[in-house]
Amino acid sequence: MQLAIVTGASKGLxxxxxxxxxxxxxxVLGLSRSETEGRENFTSLLYDLSQSGVPLTAAEHIWQEIEKSGATQVTIVHNASVIDPIERVGKLDADRVEMAFRVNVLAPMLMTNVWLSKAKEWEGVLTIVNITSGAGSQAISGWSVYNSTKAAINMHTQVAxxxxxxxxxxxRVIAYNPGVMDTGMQQTIRSSSEDAFADVGRFKELKQKGDLRAPRTVAEALVxxxxxxxxxxxxxxxVTELLEDK
Structure with a gap:
């Protein structure tokens, strides 16, 4: 029997x-901080991973659900992520920086630590997927926080x-770079000022030209x-290699 867990399940990817x-x-168990549309065989769990202590509480709850389900093949996708703050170093808001690291780095690392510890005494097979970004290996002006969080999750994936x-x-622990998608995160990027994000024009052009993939296409490739x-x-x-390898 299989089971999937997805964080940041309410929208986008x-x-x-x-x-x-x-x-x-x-x-599917979907974890998010806002209510997710109900579907058959879908369970919504409400947790805000930006809050201190919540990732560990959520990880324990999810493990209880895994054991209760009787599943022997479980896939967990750490998808919850924030792009903010988009701003140059020297103008960053400290609280927003801390929140970004809580969601993008601390939550997946702490939760994975709980699950791999418990999985040592478990009969099933666990596959953990960290959603990353090309920003994890390419410096982008205005994205020092997002770049750093994705670089951290890449290294965490490789070490694990x-x-x-x-x-x-x-x-198994792997990472997945979904490329550029037509999501709310892209809307946030396009609404940035040029002073904060020098490349904002390029992202607006991607939208205008229709070069943003649909989240469902990217999701299907991974699944x-x-x-x-x-x-x-x-x-x-x-996503590029997975689409080419269909």
Missing amino acids: GDGLVDSFLEKGIP GLELDQVNSSH NFLLKKSVDNGRIYS
Whole structure:
């Protein structure tokens, strides 16, 4: 039996992932800070991962749901993420910086730590997917916070994967770069001022030219890949390679 868990499930890529898993007949637990549309075989859990202590509480709750479900193959997608603050260094708001690191880095790291610890005494197979970005390896003016959080999650993925391989574990931790999508995050990017984000014009042009992929397309690529292929621990996959490898 399979089960999928998706954080940030209420919109964008998260919503697309929920639909994609459900269409494959896989029940989904969706975690978000706002109510998610109800669907058959879908359970919504309300948690705000930006709040101190919440990721650990949520991780324990989710593990209880995993054990209750009887699933032996579980996929967890850390999708919840924030792009703010978009601003030059020297003008950053300290509270918004801290919130970004809580959501983008601390939450997935702390939750993964809980699950891999518990999975040592568990009969099933766990696959954890961290949603990353090309920003994790490319410096972008105005994105020092987002760049840094995604670089951190990339390294966390690579180290976790290495450590699992060292003990011949059946569990997997990978990352997935979804590229540019037509989501609320892109709207936030396009609404930035040129003073804060020098490349804002390029992102507006991507929207105007229709070069933003639909979140559902990106979600389908990941779900199809996970169901058909064995994954390499610690590897950072991109939507481009998964779409080419269909």
